[in-house]
Amino acid sequence: MTLSIAFIGGGNMARSLIGGLASRGHKPAALHVAEPVDSLREGLQSDFGVAAYGSAAAAADGAAVWVLAVKPQVMRAVCEELAPLAQAQHPLVISVAAGIGTRQLDQWLGGGQAVVRAMPNTPALLGAGITGLFANPATDDAGRERSAALLHAVGPTVWIDDEARMDAVTAVSGSGPAYVFLLAEAMTAAGIRQGLAPEAAQALVTQTLLGAATMLSQLDEPAEVLRARVTSPGGTTQAAIETFEAGGFRALVDSAIAAATERGRQLSAAHD
Ligand SMILES: NC(=O)C1=CN([C@@H]2O[C@H](COP(=O)(O)OP(=O)(O)OC[C@H]3O[C@@H](n4cnc5c(N)ncnc54)[C@H](O)[C@@H]3O)[C@@H](O)[C@H]2O)C=CC1
Numbered sequence: 001m002t003l004s005i006a007f008i009g010g011g012n013m014a015r016s017l018i019g020g021l022a023s024r025g026h027k028p029a030a031l032h033v034a035e036p037v038d039s040l041r042e043g044l045q046s047d048f049g050v051a052a053y054g055s056a057a058a059a060a061d062g063a064a065v066w067v068l069a070v071k072p073q074v075m076r077a078v079c080e081e082l083a084p085l086a087q088a089q090h091p092l093v094i095s096v097a098a099g100i101g102t103r104q105l106d107q108w109l110g111g112g113q114a115v116v117r118a119m120p121n122t123p124a125l126l127g128a129g130i131t132g133l134f135a136n137p138a139t140d141d142a143g144r145e146r147s148a149a150l151l152h153a154v155g156p157t158v159w160i161d162d163e164a165r166m167d168a169v170t171a172v173s174g175s176g177p178a179y180v181f182l183l184a185e186a187m188t189a190a191g192i193r194q195g196l197a198p199e200a201a202q203a204l205v206t207q208t209l210l211g212a213a214t215m216l217s218q219l220d221e222p223a224e225v226l227r228a229r230v231t232s233p234g235g236t237t238q239a240a241i242e243t244f245e246a247g248g249f250r251a252l253v254d255s256a257i258a259a260a261t262e263r264g265r266q267l268s269a270a271h272d
């Protein structure tokens with residue numbers, strides 16, 4: 001029997017997960033979505049054949065798994081609305097919201113719930129995401145396996161044992177694609193400044209990032225070794241790397257990820 005899954009919130013992240021599940025043969029009829037925006041609801045229905053509802057309770061009723069995919073700001077209201085149903089049906093609850101802990105989610109849902117916190121990222125849209133997962137003590141092995149299998153539809157998963165570390169996961173891989181896009185923007189602008197046509201600069205940058213990421217993932221060698229291989233002594237790469245190092249590139253990346261981790265902590269505290 002296909003697992004029935006209800007998505008609460010039918011925005012970007014839910015769409016990525018639904019697309020991943022549909023492409024892996026999950027029956028669309030077993031996927032329910034609650035989404036208040038008419039055009040998004042219609043898009044989900046026509047693109048994937050899922051059952052879409054305007055109300056959270058209508059989508060969630062009877063589903064074995066609830067995926068909470070609304071913005072953190074509305075999560076409390078959504079959970080409190082669903083609490084009576086959660087108490088009656090005890091689904092496995094998976095939240096993808098940044099900065100909201102399993103303790104808070106469980107409390108808002110009335111207590112005693114199996115709650116898994118998942119932090120995917122936007123490459124999930126293309127099946128190239130990665131997700132950090134944390135399960136509360138009420139989640140049994142079957143719930144853990146179900147959660148990992150669901151998120152596996154959009155890329156590999158990594159279990160995190162200490163929930164406090166989920167803020168670091170968010171800072172590294174949740175927000176991480178934006179750092180790579182920033183690098184792409186900066187490299188493209190720099191290439192244009194050195195006289196390249198914009199289309200040429202963009203093509204060169206895009207394929208370079210893809211090629212480098214492919215090397216990182218397919219060759220069993222650390223980034224440091226791969227970097228050394230590009231860097232001829234006294235050559236062009238060395239000139240660039242020395243400029244990055246002199247400008248404090250590593251310390252800047254460290255501060256940026258520390259700031260994102262701290263923002264995650266503040267978001268959690270704000271919802272306490
Ligand atoms: N965008 C990203 O890179 C990542 C986002 N996340 C998390 O995923 C969650 C969703 O983010 P996105 O999909 O990017 O946002 P989004 O804004 O695209 O989707 C949220 C959807 O929830 C709907 N919604 C609002 N109130 C609702 C209600 N009462 N019942 C049902 N649906 C309701 C909205 O209409 C919207 O379509 C957030 O909590 C975010 O922290 C997690 C990892 C990465």
Ligand SMILES: O=C(O)[C@@H]1CCC=N1
Nearest residue numbers: 098170173174175176
């Ligand atoms: O920026 C954010 O808060 C969300 C969480 C990870 C990616 N986007």
